[in-house]
Amino acid sequence: MAAFEGAANPQRAIENGYYIEQPGRSLAETIAARIALRPSSTHILVGGIGSGKTTQLLVTRDRINEIGDIKAIYVDVSLYTDIFKIKPLSLMAITGLVLSELIGDSEGQDIEKSRALFHKLAYGFSENKDILGSAVNLNRVVRHRGVLVDKPDNPRAVFQAMTKLQEAATTAQKSITLLFDGLDRLDDAQIFSQLVTSDIQSISESGIGVVLVTPLIVAYSDYRGTIEQAVQSFEYQSCFDVFEDANAYNFFEKVIKTRAANDFIQEPAIQNLIVYSGGVLRDLISLTEAAIEEAYLLDSDKVYENHVEAAVIPFARAKSLGLSYKEREILWDLSEEGKFNPTTKEGIKLLAAHHIIEYRYPERRFLIHPVIQPLFQHEQITYEEEEEITDEDVPF
Structure with missing residues (x-):
């Protein structure tokens, strides 16, 4: 049972020797090779839930660390902030916190000041200030908002503090690469695009490489072109066509x-x-x-x-369970007529959850997940009949 625990950390599976190389050249190999050539480059890894992105990210980290002159660090974004409240500057703030941990107990007054300042910038802080002009000694509490909590008071200070930490962190390492995981649960392509064009570019400009797991919605959104232009590579972790590909x-x-x-x-x-x-x-x-x-x-x-x-x-x-009527209609269309266009919000949601599976090799095609395929092999229900549908009419 333990060997097949679905909710287990992929890191544990790798440590137990359960990792199997994918057929062909894996994304881990590809991205690690690109990082080796350009340590401060930026890379996107996109795919549906459960497609193996985290495992590939962890293997990428290990492959990069084997190079010797690059330090790769896996970062679970959800440990630092609420994924659904993430915004521009959030990844820069997390980068600063990771660098603070990497520096550890390094000596030096300037480094300590930078670390303390960055924690304040990330999470906010309060201070007492004198009320000028008061006849008596009065003060008031002034609260400063942190990047990971609210809109920051001084965005420029975040980048400056992060750059100082990066310089300190790279004194012992020639290069640093951060592998951000967890953002595939973000359902807002616009926010993600802003993160890439602001945070990721700034992190890269400071000399740090980035590999970023992204939500599947990005691959089909209007922002894909903008995102692809802002990074060095855009890699897709698709599912494996076990029906048409012997490997x-x-x-x-x-x-x-x-x-x-x-x-x-x-x-x-x-x-x-x-x-x-x-x-x-x-x-x-x-x-x-x-x-x-x-x-x-x-x-x-x-x-x-x-x-x-x-x-x-x-x-x-x-x-x-939980499929909307519109999502069922999409599944019925694919089952009965073989039609599917992954451009609607509902269609992308079905892809992300693997109700509909996308294969890229040996050819691109879409298939309803085999366990629910039998539920849609019946006469299609029209929208006009929707109000008359009862629980008994729906096969699930």
Whole structure:
């Protein structure tokens, strides 16, 4: 069970030897090579939820650190601020905090002042000020807003303080690269575009390289062109077409067999798990974990096809809950007529959650996730009939 824990930190899977190289050249290899050539360059990594972006980011960090003269640091943005309240200057503030931690207990009065100042700029502070002209000794409390809390009072000071910390941090390291994770949960492409064109460019100009995980909405928004022009590379982590690509299928098979004891999961069960995963890495892991649980509850020493089938039922039910009527219409169109245009908010949401899976190799195509595909193989309901629909009419 522990080997297939879907909610586990990907770092732990890597440390346990469960990481399997993707077929072909992985994004980790590609981005690490680009950073090696240009240490202060900026790179975007985009993909849907559960497509393996965090794992690729962690492997990228390890590959960069193997170079020797570049220090790569993985940064979970959600540990510093609320993702949904993020705004321009937020990533610069987080960069300053990371650099403060990197410097540690370095000696030097100027460094200590810069660290203290940056914490104030990031989180805000209060001070007592005398009231001028008062006949008695009076003062008032003045509150200064921090970048990660509210709109800052002095944006320029944030960049100046970060630059001083960067200079101190690079005295022991030739170069620094930050790998920001967590922003793929941000659902505002405009805010993300502002982060790239302001924060990321400023961080890069200070001599720091950046790799940034982004929300899938960015790949289909009107801001994509602006974002691509502001960075050195824009990489897409797509799902694996286990139906049309033999290498992708073999990759998923190896993921299961690396984590499971010999012959523990029977071959037909492995085949079903790969098919039901739809080529989504996280779904493969989660479904396998659920199938192992079903086998345990039925007092079985091995995982068979019937255990996989039992695990798929609640998985499909959970995946189909909360779909809006418009999202269902999109799924029906794709199922019945093979039509899908990923330009609407609903369509992008279905892609991000892998209700609809996008493959890029061996050819670009869209597929309804296999576990919910059977729910949409029936006569399409029109918008005019919407008011008459009852719970019994909807297959989920």
